[in-house]
Amino acid sequence: MSSTPQDEVHLAYPEPPASPLWHRQGPKPRPITPEQQRRNRELLVLAQRTTRPRTARATKTLAEAS
Numbered sequence: 001m002s003s004t005p006q007d008e009v010h011l012a013y014p015e016p017p018a019s020p021l022w023h024r025q026g027p028k029p030r031p032i033t034p035e036q037q038r039r040n041r042e043l044l045v046l047a048q049r050t051t052r053p054r055t056a057r058a059t060k061t062l063a064e065a066s
Contacts, residue, residue, distance in 0.1 A: 032040075
């Protein structure tokens with residue numbers, strides 16, 4: 001069976017309307033400058049490269065708990 005663009009999709013339940021929160025109200029955000037874009041890229045690369053120090057576990061081992 002081939003589907004054509006004219007085929008309509010009939011769902012068992014209609015799709016609910018989009019939340020009003022999805023529709024942005026008010027002024028659009030200011031675009032960031034090329035300098036801010038460059039700084040953001042540098043910080044992203046730095047964050048992806050560095051590792052977080054591992055903290056020691058505070059829980060007792062099985063031998064200590066017995």
